[in-house]
Amino acid sequence: MKQFVVNLLHRMPVLLIIVIEASMVYTATSVAKVAFSQLDPLYAVWYRVGFMTLLLLAWRRPFSRSKRSLLPKTLREWGIVASVGVSLVAMNTMFYVAISCMAVGVAVTIEFIGPLLVAVITGHEWRERVGIVIAVCGIMLLASASMHSSVSPHFLIGLFAILVGGSMWGLYIVSGRMLAKSSHAIDRVSVAALIGWLLQSIVLAVPAVQHVISPKPEATWAARPGGSFALLALMLVIAVCASFFPALLDQVLLKRVSSAKYSVMQALYPAIAVVIGMGFGEIPTLTDIAGIILVMLAVVVTFSGDRNPM
Numbered sequence: 001m002k003q004f005v006v007n008l009l010h011r012m013p014v015l016l017i018i019v020i021e022a023s024m025v026y027t028a029t030s031v032a033k034v035a036f037s038q039l040d041p042l043y044a045v046w047y048r049v050g051f052m053t054l055l056l057l058a059w060r061r062p063f064s065r066s067k068r069s070l071l072p073k074t075l076r077e078w079g080i081v082a083s084v085g086v087s088l089v090a091m092n093t094m095f096y097v098a099i100s101c102m103a104v105g106v107a108v109t110i111e112f113i114g115p116l117l118v119a120v121i122t123g124h125e126w127r128e129r130v131g132i133v134i135a136v137c138g139i140m141l142l143a144s145a146s147m148h149s150s151v152s153p154h155f156l157i158g159l160f161a162i163l164v165g166g167s168m169w170g171l172y173i174v175s176g177r178m179l180a181k182s183s184h185a186i187d188r189v190s191v192a193a194l195i196g197w198l199l200q201s202i203v204l205a206v207p208a209v210q211h212v213i214s215p216k217p218e219a220t221w222a223a224r225p226g227g228s229f230a231l232l233a234l235m236l237v238i239a240v241c242a243s244f245f246p247a248l249l250d251q252v253l254l255k256r257v258s259s260a261k262y263s264v265m266q267a268l269y270p271a272i273a274v275v276i277g278m279g280f281g282e283i284p285t286l287t288d289i290a291g292i293i294l295v296m297l298a299v300v301v302t303f304s305g306d307r308n309p310m
Contacts, residue, residue, distance in 0.1 A: 009252045015299065018265050021249045022272040026104065028242035030280050033099050035238075038215060038222035038231055043208035045096040046200060047232070049089050051239035052247065053197045056190035070184045071191065077182070081192045083175035087168045089196030092243065094165030101158025105288075108273040109143040110162045114170030115266050122174075128264060131302035135267040138294030141287050142270045173254075173262060180254035189247060264302045267295045 009017065032044055039047075061067060072078045098107040116139075119132050179185050179192070212231055215222040222231045253262055271292040274284050284292070 009249070010256070014253060014256055015265065015268070017249055017253060018268055019272065021246050021253075022269050023276065024241045025246055026108070026269075026273045026276040027279075028238045029095075029099065029104055030276060031234075032096070032238050032242070033104065035231070035234055036100055038219045038227075039211060039235075040216065041096040041100040042093065042204055043211050044235060044238075045093050046197075046204040046208040047212075047235035048096075048239045048243055049092055049193070049197050049200060051236050052243035053190070053193040055240070055244050056186075056193055056247070060187045060190045062187040062191050067184075067187060070187055072188065080175055080178045080182075081188050082195050083171060084179050084189065085192035085194070085196030086199065087172035087175060087196075088193060088247070089200050091165050091168040091172055093200065094161040094168065098158040098162035098165060101154040101161070103277075105270065105273050105277055106143060107158065107162050107165075109139045109270045110159065111166040111169055112139055112267065112270060113163065114166035114168065115173055115262075115264075117167075118170045118173050119261075119264050122258070127302055128261065131264050131298040134294055134301060135264060135298035138291040138298060139267065139270055141291035141294065142274065144287070176250060177254045177258075177262070180251050185251050185255075186248065189251060193247070261302060265299055267298050271295045 032048070035044060057063075062071065072081050095107060095111065098111070116132060116136065119128060179188055182188060212222075212228050215227065215231075219227070221227050253265075257265070274288050274292060278284065
């Protein structure tokens with residue numbers, strides 16, 4: 001079964017994997033944002049990263065006797081693993097802080113500055129350059145429309161958080177591709193996630209546990225009998241859909257495409273976030289639709305010169 005799934009992912013069109021991954025992430029993200037009324041964003045993201053890490057460790061068992069020889073051996077290898085872990089955790093943490101202060105669509109579009117910078121720096125083909133320019137135009141349209149509708153007094157906090165998150169996203173793409181090229185990459189991803197979560201836990205572990213045992217005053221259903229277990233179950237589902245499966249799909253994608261093309265393909269994320277938002281009552285404007293069309297065009301231009309783009 002495992003080999004069947006692996007073969008399927010390596011034959012599946014890359015763009016389809018992107019759509020599946022983004023749909024899972026932003027559906028779970030929209031649900032998580034609703035859950036912020038029960039658990040503060042920083043504590044929610046600690047559980048999200050923690051559950052993802054525990055699932056990866058239980059599945060891969062990288063520290064077992066049979067796999068200890070597969071652990072990083074050189075300082076450079078440990079540096080790559082640590083970079084993946086730190087960037088993964090920081091990216092998710094800043095994103096959750098941002099969406100507590102602004103709309104998900106705004107956060108997604110602004111955060112994309114990180115992958116765009118990666119594409120600009122690492123891309124060499126003219127199609128990648130043109131695709132990036134078109135993608136920027138589309139993202140600017142989506143961002144401007146979202147910003148005009150944002151009235152949160154904490155918007156500047158969210159803006160700072162998402163800019164930091166975007167830079168971490170860029171670092172994750174670069175270091176993640178280095179890790180994807182190594183042998184037993186998923187085992188090392190589990191170690192990377194553990195490193196990042198342990199660093200995050202220094203600050204967030206104690207208050208996160210306390211706030212589940214004793215929910216905040218504004219909490220409604222989480223404060224009822226059995227509410228803490230329901231909240232943990234919800235965070236587990238969010239972690240599986242928004243972190244665990246996407247982390248595995250990222251490793252497949254990063255093996256199949258360059259960092260530049262991976263970055264431009266992720267220009268689909270803002271468009272998919274808008275579509276997912278429709279399910280939560282966020283109807284796109286004409287400006288949003290124009291931005292989506294430009295983003296799609298950017299992807300087509302980027303892949304138009306490839307003999308085997310998928």
